[in-house]
Amino acid sequence: MTSPASSSEVKYLIESSEGNTFDVSGAALRQSNTFNAMFLNIGADGPIPFTDYNEATLKKVFEYCEHSVNEENYSGPKHQDDLSKWDLNFFNEMDQKMFIDVINASNFLDIERLTSYCCERIARMLRGKNTQEMIKVITLPTAEELEAKQKVEEKKAAAAKKVAEKAAETAEKTETLEELPVQQLVQTTRNKLTRKYLSFSNE
Template identity: 30%
Template sequence: MGSPLKKIMLCSSEKEIFSVEEQVMVQHSVIINNMIEDGSYNHEESKIPLDCVDSKTLKKVIDYCTHHTHHHNDNQEDLEAWDAQFLNVDSNGLYDLLMAANYLEIRNLMDLIYRTIKNMIKGKKIDEIRRILNIKDHGFTPEEEEQNRKEYPHFY
């Protein structure tokens, strides 16, 4: 029998602890990999605080990393179908995942989310993009908004 897999402890913003195979996170997260390589993570005593990531989002990030570690040899169609189901979340959930992937430097997950967002808004008018992405304050004064509508009617 092989030796047990080494685990790391991740701590969400709500202080919930997640025990994860080290290799799963090292393979996907530049930040976690750097912490392991430079010795700043002590397996016996440490947990990695992820104060910017809530428990629900961290669980999804771990699910993504675990799936892509253990199923990386699956055919492309199966992985794409899993990814599509994985990202079947509302715009707030998508935003939270993007922020967590950015914070942990999980490039494949960031790329997947960016492609998903691009496909969601492709060919849409500005007002519809704002609705899809739940953008309430666009930063323009009413006068600037009116000027934009006049100058760029094809976007509205």
């Protein structure tokens, strides 16, 4: 992780399921509540492993985050009719597989704005359909599919655990803080980062 004076210029390395890495701005990444909870205050040495998602999906998700960096703070779901041309293009150019991957990744990363727009888009897809038509559209899963889904969710939980472990490991490296309570740990890290930024501005 680099640490320039302006936080928007901070870049983080993201690792995808293929093992590829690419960088994302801190401002974009901060739209992910998952990231905020795990890395924001303690930083990360080396790439952040979001290895349950492929590079194309993660790049698509962070493309959205980079674009919405300068938008006003998220204040609840926005009607599809109110979406900007850029937003509409963003959604329209995805095929269904990519759309589903993006929802899953956005949900894991807890990016409220993107997840909410995706959900509103699906709800819109179901409008004007009676029960029989809905059954056709939402293609109810078979028992096998349900089992497979459970396995995927278990895998995701394991991935999340791995990310959390990585975050904890990084925290340990940063300072010997094991015995500090969480609040104090966050405060200490904040103080440390503030000192760091101050020293940069003094230079």
